[in-house]
Amino acid sequence: MGFITELDILRKKFEFVICDQMEGSASVGSKFMRRFNWRIDNEKFWTSPRKKAYDPGIFERTGMRPSAIGGKIVVEQVVAGSVAEQAGIKLNDEIIHVNCSPVGISSLLSIGEIFRTKTATSTTFEVKREGVSKNVSIVIKLPEFSVQ
Amino acid sequence: MIDTGSNRTAMNPASDFYEKFTFTKKGVMISNDLHIDAEEGILKNIRFGGQDISNINVVAYEFPESKRIVGKEYAMILGMDILKQFKMELNFDDGLLKIGEFVPAEKGWEKIPVTIYEGRPYVECAIGEIEGTFLIDSGSNTEIRFPESEFEYLVNDSTIQMIENQ
Numbered sequence: 001m002g003f004i005t006e007l008d009i010l011r012k013k014f015e016f017v018i019c020d021q022m023e024g025s026a027s028v029g030s031k032f033m034r035r036f037n038w039r040i041d042n043e044k045f046w047t048s049p050r051k052k053a054y055d056p057g058i059f060e061r062t063g064m065r066p067s068a069i070g071g072k073i074v075v076e077q078v079v080a081g082s083v084a085e086q087a088g089i090k091l092n093d094e095i096i097h098v099n100c101s102p103v104g105i106s107s108l109l110s111i112g113e114i115f116r117t118k119t120a121t122s123t124t125f126e127v128k129r130e131g132v133s134k135n136v137s138i139v140i141k142l143p144e145f146s147v148q
Numbered sequence: 149m150i151d152t153g154s155n156r157t158a159m160n161p162a163s164d165f166y167e168k169f170t171f172t173k174k175g176v177m178i179s180n181d182l183h184i185d186a187e188e189g190i191l192k193n194i195r196f197g198g199q200d201i202s203n204i205n206v207v208a209y210e211f212p213e214s215k216r217i218v219g220k221e222y223a224m225i226l227g228m229d230i231l232k233q234f235k236m237e238l239n240f241d242d243g244l245l246k247i248g249e250f251v252p253a254e255k256g257w258e259k260i261p262v263t264i265y266e267g268r269p270y271v272e273c274a275i276g277e278i279e280g281t282f283l284i285d286s287g288s289n290t291e292i293r294f295p296e297s298e299f300e301y302l303v304n305d306s307t308i309q310m311i312e313n314q
Binding site for chain 2: 001002003004005006007008009010011017018019020021022023024025026027028029030031032033034036037038039040041042043044045046047048049050051
């Protein structure tokens with residue numbers, strides 16, 4: 001995973017666009033599409049700027065990526081220097097509670113929603129690491145990724 | 149899942165709907181640029197956005213990433229074959245998919261030049277001096293995605309800067 005400092009698309013320039021790799025066509029995905037509202041009529045497309053500011057998701061805000069793995073919500077990726085790493089989140093931490101509410105597989109989207117709707121708010125995660133529970137508080141803000 | 153990157157509507161064999169549906173012939177679905185042979189059948193009726201659609205051809209297709217991304221299986225992918233039958237708005241401000249009549253050219257909306265190839269929408273883009281065509285893929289859980297060879301090329305010439313992982 002990486003980022004492009006400037007991308008010219010849809011007749012506009014965008015800075016700091018996250019990109020990754022996969023077989024198939026080069027594509028703009030749903031996380032990019034969220035920067036606009038879209039209208040589709042037959043095979044014609046229109047865009048309109050969002051009334052609310054574009055709000056990045058859990059990864060962009062914290063630098064950690066939780067995934068549903070083996071019936072658990074597990075931290076699959078932590079970016080060096082991110083707020084998640086600074087708060088003490090580690091790779092393979094299992095997320096048990098968020099703000100004292102239990103977390104199940106079906107609530108992965110709800111976790112994302114917490115990060116989309118709050119800024120500069122301390123969110124407490126109870127994580128299990130090597131069988132031991134631990135509370136970690138993350139203050140949500142825009143990311144400070146380290147770059148090779 | 150609303151998937152502008154899929155030319156076909158597909159049913160997930162892992163969903164509860166699958167056992168109640170009969171696939172009768174061979175079909176082809178384009179996903180990640182691969183032409184995938186798939187079982188195909190006719191869905192007599194589907195209610196979508198409060199509207200009924202009849203006799204939709206669907207293919208059986210597994211969505212390997214869906215459970216990892218959202219923690220549960222999608223029942224179906226609604227591909228461009230269905231989506232192009234509607235005037236629809238993906239309104240991310242309100243978190244709504246709006247279906248019905250609207251005036252596309254009204255103030256604040258900009259038509260974007262899209263090329264349809266094999267039933268899927270593509271748009272032009274430029275990264276510095278490099279120009280290319282990108283698939284508009286609402287079914288991809290990413291911002292921008294490159295084929296591996298292009299990604300490596302762009303990393304090597306420092307157009308893409310890597311994010312360091314643990």
